[in-house]
Amino acid sequence: MKCLIGDIFGMQEAYVAFNMMTEIGSLPTIETYNALANAYARGGLFQEAEAIFSRMTNNAGIQKNKDSFDALIEAYCQGAQLDDAVKAYMEMRKSRFNPDERSLEGVLNAYCIAGVIDESKEQFEELQSSVTVPSIIAYCMMLSLYARNDR
Secondary structure, eight states: OOOOTTOHHHHHHHHHHHHHHHHTTOOOOHHHHHHHHHHHHHTTOHHHHHHHHHHHHHTSOOOOOHHHHHHHHHHHHHTTOHHHHHHHHHHHHHTTOOOOHHHHHHHHHHHHHHTOHHHHHHHHHHHHHHSSSOOHHHHHHHHHHHHHTTO
């Protein structure tokens, strides 16, 4: 069977393969943890993504990097945990990682889903100042927000 992102069975297979790595003595790297967390994030399985990062930091002694925070932000957004998405973003900033387009769009997505116009506008402006041109996705998020709020 194929392992497809968003497919629960595929993610379970990925987790089994991940556990087999440690059993045969191949220690996962931060990239390994991030890859598994990204699979969970795309499926909105924020609790599973949290568990992976907890295992990474508590058991393996590996600290989160920017990609780890991006995966958490996406997992929280996909799982409708919008406050947690913003908290992960703030923790990323506190950890002195500079957000990129993915990070900024992730938080913009959380604000837009929550329907908070002022925060969304502020985040969009930060995105505009950080990248040459915001993606079409960022513009669509803002259009959707304005449409839902009769603006």
